[in-house]
Amino acid sequence: MTAKQQRFVEEYLIDLNATQAAIRAGYKAGNSQRASEIGNELLQKTPVSEAIQQAMAERSKRTGINQDRVIQELARIAFVNPQKVINSEDASIRADATEDDLACIQSVKVKTMDGEKGSSVEREVRLNDKMRALELLGKHLGMFKDKVELDTDMDLNITINYGEDDSG
Template sequence: MSLTEKQKRFADEWLIDMNGSAAAIRAGYSPRSADVTASRLLGNAKVRAYIDARMAELSKRTGVNQERIIRELARIAFLDPTQLVNMDTAELLDAATADDRAAIASVKVKTMNGETEMIEREVRFADKIKALELLGKRFGMWLDRQQIDVQGAVQIVDDVPKGDGHNG
């Protein structure tokens, strides 16, 4: 009930970049049929179980899982910057939590000395639109392809006259 070495190598390669054709080639399968081979291997219950077990192990080791990713995207998507940063001084508010600060992509502080000292601050947040897009995709809010659903009975009508001397 175990995998062959080649199947195991394919699964390990697939876990690197989740590219089936490339994984099949790197595992030693024929480049000419790599896409078909990858599809077949990914549909194999034993290969799939091995991949799922490795992914679960990786998730446990790194602490990265679907729930955490969705939580991070939601944090970015729904953050109100005015609750985190003083809009006049660009300084973080005392009430900003570690969760809020995790949505900050970068902070720049530039001090200019001259007759008067000036401080320029720039706070950039993670991309809110991208986070919303990824959350929307996760919850199937928009499709990348058109889906047509037609229901109804099909009736075939034979309206060709019989015996008219023509062979159809």
């Protein structure tokens, strides 16, 4: 593998964008269309694709971040019951909330105000977007397809009749 291809691998790992990686690695692209072509060509080369796979595996091992862990975290957000996290009487976080339940919390704000009539506490507990987590899990499972994939092995015969009318 050349030094420029190795640089492409390093740049690709930043954002997984082959076009931008080709540009940043110094390939003379001229325009984004050509940079896209160069990036795709590099991804097809076995040494480059193997280097990318190896680097991604090493990064996953080093950081502990992998697909299973991401899916587990999304599931924690998607399937939480808010009643197990938030005390509905005073909008506080329940003392008996589990670690899995607490993972759904995006932010907590507590505002204490003193006034003539005494003090008051205003609380706001925001949960992560449950619908977005469900959407991402559904996409992962292949539930929501924007395009139809057809994988078939059949013969197709198309007959085109020019100038003929079937109406009689």
